[in-house]
Amino acid sequence: MPERYQPAASRDMAIFNAAGAGAVVPGSALMLAFAGSQVLVDLAGPPRFPSFYEIAAWVPADAELHHLGHWEGQALFAVALDKQSGLDESLDWMDLRRLLGVLDESLFYVAGRATQILDWARNHRFCGRCGAPTARHEGGERALVCTRCGFGAYPRINPCVIAIVTRGDEILLARAHRFANGMFSALAGFMEVGETAEQTLIREVREEVGVEIGDIRYFASQSWPFPSNLMLAYLAEYAGGEIRLQEEEIAEAGFFHYTDLPLLPPAGSIARAMIDHFVAERTAHHA
Numbered sequence: 001m002p003e004r005y006q007p008a009a010s011r012d013m014a015i016f017n018a019a020g021a022g023a024v025v026p027g028s029a030l031m032l033a034f035a036g037s038q039v040l041v042d043l044a045g046p047p048r049f050p051s052f053y054e055i056a057a058w059v060p061a062d063a064e065l066h067h068l069g070h071w072e073g074q075a076l077f078a079v080a081l082d083k084q085s086g087l088d089e090s091l092d093w094m095d096l097r098r099l100l101g102v103l104d105e106s107l108f109y110v111a112g113r114a115t116q117i118l119d120w121a122r123n124h125r126f127c128g129r130c131g132a133p134t135a136r137h138e139g140g141e142r143a144l145v146c147t148r149c150g151f152g153a154y155p156r157i158n159p160c161v162i163a164i165v166t167r168g169d170e171i172l173l174a175r176a177h178r179f180a181n182g183m184f185s186a187l188a189g190f191m192e193v194g195e196t197a198e199q200t201l202i203r204e205v206r207e208e209v210g211v212e213i214g215d216i217r218y219f220a221s222q223s224w225p226f227p228s229n230l231m232l233a234y235l236a237e238y239a240g241g242e243i244r245l246q247e248e249e250i251a252e253a254g255f256f257h258y259t260d261l262p263l264l265p266p267a268g269s270i271a272r273a274m275i276d277h278f279v280a281e282r283t284a285h286h287a
């Protein structure tokens, strides 16, 4: 089966003005329309994004349409809209986070790409080096280029390392102060420049809970568009130390038996995938 999402080729990432877009953007094109972190979606049936035809009347003439490629053969664009515009009531604004586990996984990924590209475009109207206005890349690359000094700004991702630390049948989980609902999750942290992923992991676990780890094994990666992270996920073994919390960040942490786990992150997150993987492995081990 062919992939449902065909990303735009690296020279085909053009940005179009909404005015005159009719010549290049088909009415049937799928639109990932965002207002901040909220995306326009039709939830009447299986969640679906609107076509250009459905929202064209509310897209301002100076809006920029970012070409993302194709979804099931249909051209795909991202656009930033004003939430106040009078949209059709069959469409809803929905926080992208709430569509995790609701949208088809590959469609969620495409929407995550759209919001990151819109953020990048909003944050790079002016050159970070000399302050002059930027313009779209003439060769169709996904870049905003300074009109004075030529400096090019490409979308950036921020690598983040996440790990579950296990000790026999137990798993180390922590509740950060920012988790309002009492959820426990894997430990995670941003990579510092110059670090390897393994070095970040050892440092973060040591800083956040005071524990040493070993036997670090790569698990998987996930694009996480809140706001622009690449999650690199690892499994690690407890290697020593007593739990000592970094109290500014961590409210509570502990080792939990795989049959008696607290409230966990939602399905669709890589943290949950790792925890489920550990539970399945322990269950099989004891079967």
Ligand SMILES: [Zn+2]
Pocket (backbone or CB within 6 Å): 127, 128, 129, 130, 131, 132, 146, 147, 148, 149, 150, 151
């Ligand atoms: Zn410049």
